[in-house]
Amino acid sequence: MSTPLxxxxxxxxxxxxxxxxxxxxxxxPAGSMTGLVGENGAGKSTLMNILGGNVAxxxxxxxxxxxxxxxxxxxxxxxxxxxxxxxxxxxxxxxxIAENLFLTRFPRATGSPFIxxxxxxxxxxxxxAEIGLDVSPQRLVETLSAGERQLVxxxxxxxxxxxxxxxxxxxxSLSIRETDRLFALISRLRERKLTMIYISHALTxxxxxxxxxxxxxxxxxxxxxxxDEFTTERLVTLMVGRTMNQLFPTRSxxxxxxxxxEVSGLTQPDVLRxxxxxxKRGEVLGLSGLMGxxxxxxxxxxxxxxxxxxxxxxxxxxxxxxxxxxxxxxxGFAFLTENRRSEGLCMxxxxxxxxxxxxxxxxxxxxVRWLSNESGRKAMQRIRGVVRLDPKASDNQAVRxxxxxxxxxxxxxxxxxxxxxxxxxDEPTRGIDVxxxxxxxxxxxxxxxxxxxxxxxxxxxxxxxxxxxxILVMKAGELVDELPREEFDRERILRGALGGTVFQxxxx
Amino acid sequence: MKRLTKPLLQFAPLLxxxxxxxxFGCQSPRFLEVRNLINIIVQASSTGIVAIGMTFxxxxxxxxxSVGAIMxxxxxxxxxxxxxxxxxxxxxxxxxxxxxxxxxxNAFFITRLRVVAFIxxxxxxxxxxxxxxxxxxxxxMNLPDSFLMIGSFRWLSVPLPAWILAGLLxxxxxxxxRTPFGRQIFAVGADAEMARKAGVRTKTILAGVYxxxxxxxxxxxxxxxxxxxxxxxxxGEQKEFAxxxxxxxxxxxLFGGRGNVFPGTLLGALLIQSIENGLVVMNANPYIYPxxxxxxxxxxxxxxxxxxxxxxxxAAVL
Numbered sequence: 001m002s003t004p005l006x007x008x009x010x011x012x013x014x015x016x017x018x019x020x021x022x023x024x025x026x027x028x029p030a031g032s033m034t035g036l037v038g039e040n041g042a043g044k045s046t047l048m049n050i051l052g053g054n055v056a057x058x059x060x061x062x063x064x065x066x067x068x069x070x071x072x073x074x075x076x077x078x079x080x081x082x083x084x085x086x087x088x089x090x091x092x093x094x095x096x097i098a099e100n101l102f103l104t105r106f107p108r109a110t111g112s113p114f115i116x117x118x119x120x121x122x123x124x125x126x127x128x129a130e131i132g133l134d135v136s137p138q139r140l141v142e143t144l145s146a147g148e149r150q151l152v153x154x155x156x157x158x159x160x161x162x163x164x165x166x167x168x169x170x171x172x173s174l175s176i177r178e179t180d181r182l183f184a185l186i187s188r189l190r191e192r193k194l195t196m197i198y199i200s201h202a203l204t205x206x207x208x209x210x211x212x213x214x215x216x217x218x219x220x221x222x223x224x225x226x227x228d229e230f231t232t233e234r235l236v237t238l239m240v241g242r243t244m245n246q247l248f249p250t251r252s253x254x255x256x257x258x259x260x261x262e263v264s265g266l267t268q269p270d271v272l273r274x275x276x277x278x279x280k281r282g283e284v285l286g287l288s289g290l291m292g293x294x295x296x297x298x299x300x301x302x303x304x305x306x307x308x309x310x311x312x313x314x315x316x317x318x319x320x321x322x323x324x325x326x327x328x329x330x331x332g333f334a335f336l337t338e339n340r341r342s343e344g345l346c347m348x349x350x351x352x353x354x355x356x357x358x359x360x361x362x363x364x365x366x367x368v369r370w371l372s373n374e375s376g377r378k379a380m381q382r383i384r385g386v387v388r389l390d391p392k393a394s395d396n397q398a399v400r401x402x403x404x405x406x407x408x409x410x411x412x413x414x415x416x417x418x419x420x421x422x423x424x425x426d427e428p429t430r431g432i433d434v435x436x437x438x439x440x441x442x443x444x445x446x447x448x449x450x451x452x453x454x455x456x457x458x459x460x461x462x463x464x465x466x467x468x469x470x471i472l473v474m475k476a477g478e479l480v481d482e483l484p485r486e487e488f489d490r491e492r493i494l495r496g497a498l499g500g501t502v503f504q505x506x507x508x
Numbered sequence: 509m510k511r512l513t514k515p516l517l518q519f520a521p522l523l524x525x526x527x528x529x530x531x532f533g534c535q536s537p538r539f540l541e542v543r544n545l546i547n548i549i550v551q552a553s554s555t556g557i558v559a560i561g562m563t564f565x566x567x568x569x570x571x572x573x574s575v576g577a578i579m580x581x582x583x584x585x586x587x588x589x590x591x592x593x594x595x596x597x598x599x600x601x602x603x604x605x606x607x608x609x610x611x612x613x614n615a616f617f618i619t620r621l622r623v624v625a626f627i628x629x630x631x632x633x634x635x636x637x638x639x640x641x642x643x644x645x646x647x648x649m650n651l652p653d654s655f656l657m658i659g660s661f662r663w664l665s666v667p668l669p670a671w672i673l674a675g676l677l678x679x680x681x682x683x684x685x686r687t688p689f690g691r692q693i694f695a696v697g698a699d700a701e702m703a704r705k706a707g708v709r710t711k712t713i714l715a716g717v718y719x720x721x722x723x724x725x726x727x728x729x730x731x732x733x734x735x736x737x738x739x740x741x742x743x744g745e746q747k748e749f750a751x752x753x754x755x756x757x758x759x760x761x762l763f764g765g766r767g768n769v770f771p772g773t774l775l776g777a778l779l780i781q782s783i784e785n786g787l788v789v790m791n792a793n794p795y796i797y798p799x800x801x802x803x804x805x806x807x808x809x810x811x812x813x814x815x816x817x818x819x820x821x822x823a824a825v826l
Binding site for chain 2: 074075078090092093094095099103104106108113114115117
């Protein structure tokens with residue numbers, strides 16, 4: 001047998017002391033198409049980021065064509081013939097197709113400062129013909145549909161003589177027709193003996209397209225082999241099969257039957273379709289779904305950040321429609337965003353300033369609202385104790401210098417100060433060590449026991465299953481399943497989130 | 509509605525320009541005479557030339573506030589040299605060098621030390637104006653008649669400033685649309701990080717646009733000197749705002765990646781100048797001028813934000 005194109009051996013990587021890849025070893029035979037599947041956070045992206053030169057390994061090595069390969073920049077990886085076809089495309093919308101393809105290596109007629117347009121248009125036409133896209137090379141990329149742009153990306157990869165093309169969830173924004181066109185192209189590329197990696201949650205697509213499959217779970221290889229050894233059911237089992245080892249605090253209280261928040265028929269074209277649910281007083285409600293299912297979008301709409309075409313939201317029977325985040329905060333809404341660095345905190349401001357943000361006006365004195373440091377400081381000291389912020393972190397320290405867990409506690413503290421009645425938490429424990437996670441779960445329970453409604457979005461299934469009283473499952477902007485605690489079932493949730501792609505064959 | 513808004517905004521500079529011409533044409537028949545129209549072009553030429561350089565900078569999502577100060581320093585140096593009897597053939601290259609030096613200063617701080625362009629060029633603005641005042645000792649300086657030739661020399665009965673503007677427009681247009689440098693400017697303006705990852709030498713591109721802007725400002729100073737025949741302490745003052753307004757009126761985005769010098773920036777510069785010219789022809793109260801000009805700049809900014817909104821909503825449809 002010839003040398004494999006890529007050989008991963010013993011790849012290990014951790015973030016914040018958490019191992020996200022543990023001793024990963026497998027090979028990509030030249031000319032093969034390998035499917036890479038796993039739950040959100042299983043380590044697929046990290047592995048591909050290593051190959052793409054965005055992330056450095058802690059230990060282990062990659063052999064490319066038998067030679068050690070340590071890409072340190074995306075360019076280096078590209079120069080070695082590795083091309084990524086991403087969800088978010090890397091094309092310049094304000095340039096033409098031809099200009100995008102030749103941006104860094106425009107040919108020029110000898111002695112002329114000008115781009116040889118004829119040549120790039122001719123060569124672009126050839127490449128476009130090869131991928132079966134019948135448009136002018138002079139079309140601006142912004143006038144193309146998502147599917148067409150993706151084909152242009154592939155043409156770009158081909159024009160750079162790519163040896164390995166990595167498709168990362170290529171079909172999520174494509175129509176069925178565009179998907180079929182993409183698959184037809186992929187088959188043609190296979191005939192040309194290009195090596196490819198196909199990452200997708202659409203398991204039937206993976207089974208249909210690939211010759212080999214690698215299943216990742218918790219940063220380890222849960223299974224690998226020839227594609228015909230797998231079925232969708234077996235893949236799902238391999239993806240989720242794991243014992244619960246997360247520690248959760250014991251829950252003393254119980255959800256009540258009093259409806260706190262009532263959401264009905266929320267619809268926003270292309271984002272949400274007819275979302276209805278209720279949140280009870282004292283309940284911890286989980287929301288599961290794949291990336292791009294619309295979970296964060298739902299949270300943003302509930303918090304008044306994004307518009308919504310139709311549907312109603314009511315807090316204890318009073319309509320909240322069209323209220324601004326500011327007005328919602330006054331009514332007891334809190335929203336811990338999924339990205340604390342860019343949305344949750346002012347990174348360069350102090351701990352004290354960040355904590356004070358939501359409650360500044362409460363500490364006003366007299367009619368001019370002169371800020372009273374005294375009452376503010378008292379509240380702050382109290383909340384530091386409640387969230388158990390590291391006592392070593394001083395009030396005047398910039399939040400940037402804290403650990404991820406302590407940063408998240410500052411965000412939580414900021415919201416707890418307003419005594420929230422509806423608390424939306426989007427990925428509350430992302431990038432946080434186990435100890436801090438426990439603390440955050442404890443705070444969530446305390447708040448629920450005081451009668452607040454908690455709405456938790458998470459990509460970590462065992463977090464939702466360990467934490468919540470009830471779980472909603474979302475897929476492509478719709479709620480597809482609802483499970484009370486007694487019925488929690490990892491496979492059922494995953495099946496709902498993957499939806500039609502697992503058990504309903506695509507009509508083709 | 510949306511189908512109508514988009515082309516309307518796209519051709520807004522042209523429509524506005526035609527509207528202004530018609531308005532002043534109705535007010536005073538003298539306004540539309542060929543001689544007056546040529547006059548408008550000649551008067552618009554220095555602003556137009558600065559705006560060409562500004563368009564390069566804006567296309568990368570930057571801004572160059574120092575162009576007026578560059579004009580002043582270049583003119584002050586020229587005045588000093590001319591008064592001491594140096595020839596034009598020495599003075600003109602020296603002026604271009606002044607533009608290049610200040611441009612390089614801006615580029616160094618922006619690309620090497622990663623200071624925001626707004627701050628760097630604001631600092632250069634004050635440094636430049638201070639330096640210019642120092643050189644001229646805050647006195648107005650009259651230049652020899654040879655300089656007035658630049659303003660008054662005619663070829664095919666069109667004055668030289670208009671030819672310089674036309675020549676620079678042609679060169680700038682070709683650079684932006686036909687050269688790798690030009691196309692990479694658009695890529696950097698669309699997404700600098702993505703361009704860097706794609707292998708574009710973003711720092712070289714950024715440095716390049718500030719050099720272009722500096723040189724354009726220096727050439728604009730020559731044209732202005734030729735027309736005014738003197739350097740006053742107010743020389744080139746607030747030219748940066750006229751230039752930004754001209755570029756933005758012509759459809760160049762403040763967020764980078766979109767715009768052109770021809771016809772865009774040219775139309776923008778002509779538009780601003782025709783309003784001023786029209787008010788003069790109408791014998792309007794001179795106190796109205798700044799208000800009229802700022803109304804135009806305001807229109808430009810509103811149009812820019814409308815264009816962005818339309819673009820964003822049509823992108824969302826995809």
